[in-house]
Amino acid sequence: MSDTVVKTTKEEELRQFSKKSSAVTLRNITKLFPNPEGSGETVAVNHINLDIADGELVTLLGPSGCGKTTTLRMISGFEYPSEGQIFIGDRDVANVPPNKRGISMVFQSYALFPHMSVWENIAYGLRVQRLSKNEIIARTGKAVELMQLNGMERRFPNQLSGGQQQRVALARAVVIEPQVLLFDEPLSNLDAKLREHMRDELRALQKRLGITSLYVTHDQVEAMAISDRVVIMKSGDLMQVGSPKEIYEYPSCKFVANFIGKANFISGIYEGMEGKTALARVGAQVIKIANPGKVQLRAGDKCCLAFRPESVKLSKTEAGIPGLIKRTTFLGTHLEYEMEAAGAPLLVEIYNPQLFTGYSAGEQVNAVLDTECVRVLPED
Ligand SMILES: Nc1ncnc2c1ncn2[C@@H]1O[C@H](COP(=O)(O)OP(=O)(O)OP(=O)(O)O)[C@@H](O)[C@H]1O
Numbered sequence: 001m002s003d004t005v006v007k008t009t010k011e012e013e014l015r016q017f018s019k020k021s022s023a024v025t026l027r028n029i030t031k032l033f034p035n036p037e038g039s040g041e042t043v044a045v046n047h048i049n050l051d052i053a054d055g056e057l058v059t060l061l062g063p064s065g066c067g068k069t070t071t072l073r074m075i076s077g078f079e080y081p082s083e084g085q086i087f088i089g090d091r092d093v094a095n096v097p098p099n100k101r102g103i104s105m106v107f108q109s110y111a112l113f114p115h116m117s118v119w120e121n122i123a124y125g126l127r128v129q130r131l132s133k134n135e136i137i138a139r140t141g142k143a144v145e146l147m148q149l150n151g152m153e154r155r156f157p158n159q160l161s162g163g164q165q166q167r168v169a170l171a172r173a174v175v176i177e178p179q180v181l182l183f184d185e186p187l188s189n190l191d192a193k194l195r196e197h198m199r200d201e202l203r204a205l206q207k208r209l210g211i212t213s214l215y216v217t218h219d220q221v222e223a224m225a226i227s228d229r230v231v232i233m234k235s236g237d238l239m240q241v242g243s244p245k246e247i248y249e250y251p252s253c254k255f256v257a258n259f260i261g262k263a264n265f266i267s268g269i270y271e272g273m274e275g276k277t278a279l280a281r282v283g284a285q286v287i288k289i290a291n292p293g294k295v296q297l298r299a300g301d302k303c304c305l306a307f308r309p310e311s312v313k314l315s316k317t318e319a320g321i322p323g324l325i326k327r328t329t330f331l332g333t334h335l336e337y338e339m340e341a342a343g344a345p346l347l348v349e350i351y352n353p354q355l356f357t358g359y360s361a362g363e364q365v366n367a368v369l370d371t372e373c374v375r376v377l378p379e380d
């Protein structure tokens, strides 16, 4: 799936694949599973509300077992919500079977039919719809071209590379002109480099086609790279919904800050606002935080100052939080310092290390926070 595929296919032909795209709305969706071990129930998804706009790509990101696949399965109709409503466009799909929902799903395992050729795999969904022979040929041919599978139509899945199999899976998903595309960790089986390539191609394709997409991944970098918005889930709850930049820069809690990117946390006491600046006491120092985010604390509450490893400088002369270097790792693009400061571990990344003298383990240095980049979060 190289960039040229998308570029050489005519705009009108691309639009064919997305002419039915529509919004998805989840209203108060809950899913309870009876525990297979016996008594009780698991709350797989807990009263979630989510609006995915027409043409938008939203990613569900969260730890294993947080309810991502269950959410996709309810939208696709393979699970029924215990409570709540799902709309595709303005249609409540409660009583619509999976094959009538206008949804295509792409899986990690590709789920190709091993005994069918590439062409047959792609054409399958159209045959099920009993379209005319000519239409099947025309649409399958366009999907083959779109995914740059020309010349491979007669091969069987086991005669393709992982990346090619994934392209067949994508071709099969778009050929039926779905209203919504659902992806469940579609790139996890590919090696790191191919995953990155496919991720960028997939995003380019989704944007060009404009098909509403809900995408599940474990990989936070993948989530940030491809999404219009990211949803962070934890134990069936939606913790935060926002653009990748919003979530990275303004995480609402420690869990989210830790889940997207790396984060440092320093405990303190929130002392209130001075205009738009938050004041927090850390040990004997009062730190002024110019851009604290939405602070939902009262003066005197315990708080946590959250900031990214790239928002800290190290200095022996400038004032800061005194720290001890525990370990230094050279990572090419940056140097990583594992430190201890204010009684907590602190991670510092210094980019472009060629221009930096560096410190060694055992040295005492001050961690100088870029206070514009510090957020004040509850100490949960
Ligand atoms: N059929 C089922 N019966 C009982 N419990 C289930 C069933 N399906 C899922 N669960 C439970 O529901 C919760 C959510 O599962 P789900 O598959 O949605 O997680 P996930 O976020 O997709 O995880 P992963 O990242 O590991 O794929 C888990 O605790 C899981 O054990």
Ligand SMILES: [Mg+2]
Pocket (backbone or CB within 6 Å): 068, 069, 070
């Ligand atoms: Mg899953």
